[in-house]
Amino acid sequence: MVQRDYILRMIEELGAALIALRKAIFGGKAPAGEVEDTLRRAASSAGMDIELARAASAEALPAMVAPTGEVEPARCWVLAEALMTDGVHRLQSGESAAARSSLAKAATLFDLVGPGGAFLTGFPEARVRIAEIEGLLEEIGEG
Numbered sequence: 478m479v480q481r482d483y484i485l486r487m488i489e490e491l492g493a494a495l496i497a498l499r500k501a502i503f504g505g506k507a508p509a510g511e512v513e514d515t516l517r518r519a520a521s522s523a524g525m526d527i528e529l530a531r532a533a534s535a536e537a538l539p540a541m542v543a544p545t546g547e548v549e550p551a552r553c554w555v556l557a558e559a560l561m562t563d564g565v566h567r568l569q570s571g572e573s574a575a576a577r578s579s580l581a582k583a584a585t586l587f588d589l590v591g592p593g594g595a596f597l598t599g600f601p602e603a604r605v606r607i608a609e610i611e612g613l614l615e616e617i618g619e620g
């Protein structure tokens with residue numbers, strides 16, 4: 478129980494760091510090195526390398542994050558937040574195709590968490606995140 482509480486606290490901290498980082502990216506005040514460091518740390522805590530997550534297809538990610546078919550919601554959530562943040566960063570950097578890819582992967586992972594998916598106090602539900610991503614994807618367009 479103590480270990481699970483520690484893991485949840487760590488995930489909550491990473492989730493909060495990713496949200497703050499996204500706000501800084503939107504505000505144009507996030508150094509690229511800080512973005513990469515935070516994304517690597519968050520993805521690593523979810524048991525995934527950010528480069529691997531970027532390279533994988535959206536269709537392959539569910540099997541990668543839940544090889545036995547059972548999703549661990551907290552880790553899936555953090556990886557989804559990391560990919561969403563990556564997508565926002567790439568969007569702000571003018572990399573539309575990479576932004577679309579990361580955002581689509583994030584939506585896939587939030588969908589795995591489930592429609593409610595508000596297992597961490599103070600964080601929006603998965604469907605709220607998916608709606609945010611859909612809005613960002615509409616902004617990007619098909620390009």
